[in-house]
Amino acid sequence: MSSLGSKWKPVIVMVINDRKLRFGQIAARIHVISRKVLTDQLREMVEDGLLIREEFKELPPRVEYTLTEKGLALLPILNLLEDWERNYETKEVLAEA
Numbered sequence: 001m002s003s004l005g006s007k008w009k010p011v012i013v014m015v016i017n018d019r020k021l022r023f024g025q026i027a028a029r030i031h032v033i034s035r036k037v038l039t040d041q042l043r044e045m046v047e048d049g050l051l052i053r054e055e056f057k058e059l060p061p062r063v064e065y066t067l068t069e070k071g072l073a074l075l076p077i078l079n080l081l082e083d084w085e086r087n088y089e090t091k092e093v094l095a096e097a
Contacts, residue, residue: 003048004074008033008041010081013050013067013074020054020064050074 004010008030015021015029027038042065045051050071056062067075 003045003050003070006041006044008037009045009050010074010078012038012041012045013071014078014082016051016065016067016071017075018067018072020066022062022064026065045071 004013011030011033012026015026021029023038023042026042027033027035030038033041042051042053046053049068052066052068054064054066056064
């Protein structure tokens, strides 16, 4: 759980999924996160072995992020959590009605 110990890391994993995304693409998909927080979270996820950060020596500089095998292994778990949330969110709405 320490690898996913923030509210943003599971979101970042779901956004990147099985693609290669650049910082700006991730930021655009999670528009409610500040660029500083996103940068910090991506750094931590690279250090925790969840992401690969690939730098390209070009002008302008380009960096792409992809999930490692460890990060990809989280996708089924996070998908189950989404299913659980949808299931019980629906039940709660029906119970309130």
